[in-house]
Amino acid sequence: MIEYDFENIYPPSEDTYLIIDYFKRKLSKTHFDGINLSKIKNVLDLGTGTGIIAIFLQLAILQKINFIANIVASDILGEAIICAKKNEALNKIQKKIRFIRSDIFNSFPENLRNAFNIMIFNPPYLPSSHLINNDNRKNIDLSWDGGFTGFEVLLNFLKKAKDYLNLENQYYIYFVSSSRTNLTILYKQIENLGFKNEIVDRKHVFFEDLVLNRIG
Ligand SMILES: C[S@@+](CC[C@H](N)C(=O)[O-])C[C@H]1O[C@@H](n2cnc3c(N)ncnc32)[C@H](O)[C@@H]1O
Secondary structure (H helix, E strand, O other), rough: OOOOOOOOOOOOOHHEEEEEEHHHHHHHEEEEOEHHHHHOOOOEEOOOOOHHHHHHHHHHHHHHHOOOOOEEEEEHHHHHHHHHHHHHHOOOOOOOEEEOOOOOOOOOOOOHOOEEEEEEEEEOOOOOOOOOOOOOHHHHHHHEEEEOOHHHHHHHHHHHHHHHHHOOOEEEEEEEEEOOOOHHHHHHHHHOOOOOOEEEEEEOOEEEEEEEEEEE
């Protein structure tokens, strides 16, 4: 159960469910997308919005004996953190998720360096609109506005991600991208950062293809 009665919070949408439905298919009694559950120590849901992805994973942890990971959920918007905490309580999860208000990793504590086996970011992935300027920009625009190319926020995240990944164990980074951006350039830039990307699912929605990607 998720409430999103906040003006600036992204409601769970097709991209959100592209991620959650994939996770539902890939979560077994013992494994998450091929990784043994007991090997997953820390999971990051970056840009958590309503908290829906973090809450889905936390509920899975409560149901599975050998899934003991800590979930960290973060967002640049304080309002999102309030909304996600409210949804955590609505789902009767007793303060299990750790919430951090942060612009990407800027406000993360030192002890989360090298910590994460799984990172999820459903980022703002559309190119900026010429209709939006500093005078009329709203907080909700942070949900979709990925800068000039549409993937500036994503690349800023990926540039820093290695500092927070647990590179000694198997890791995956999941993110959504859109065919409304130049995916050839995006994938080339991801390769230049030393990552190997794979498309694991996609969905056609109105005027675009939403693509679920996995790095790892
Ligand atoms: C497309 S919404 C996804 C929300 C939620 N994860 C979902 O899938 O429904 C993108 C989210 O990223 C957050 N965001 C945008 N820029 C960010 C940044 N620089 N650092 C952290 N979060 C950011 C937005 O506030 C928004 O909640």
